[in-house]
Amino acid sequence: MAAAPAKNIVIIGGGIVGVSSAYFLTKHPLYNASIHSITLLEASSTAIGSYVKGGGFIASWATPKCIAPLSFKPHESLAREHCGGKAWGFRSVYTVRSRG
Secondary structure (H helix, E strand, O other): OOOOOOEEEEEEOOOHHHHHHHHHHHHOOOOOOOOEEEEEEOOOOOOOOOOOOOOOOOOOOOOOOOOHHHHHHHHHHHHHHOOHHHHOOOOOOOOOOOOO
16 A cells, blocks of 8 residues: 655634644544644734634533533543643633523
């Protein structure tokens, strides 16, 4: 079988989607750092801005309701893998929402 050809992957945008795409591409079973490269292009600084609806937290009541629960496990897993508590202040908190 012939060796896989080298791939140069370019991701445009250094926000949460671009950075996450780059990160998870490196975790793909077919990704090989010796023959693949990932370049992230960003007009300013990587992850400097904030997505309009991203408040820096995940809440089960956030909309759309079907998306929020899907984020809990990856956030916890990434925080565990990369010492998120020390590296970026990751923590789980429980809150109560009341309507008055």
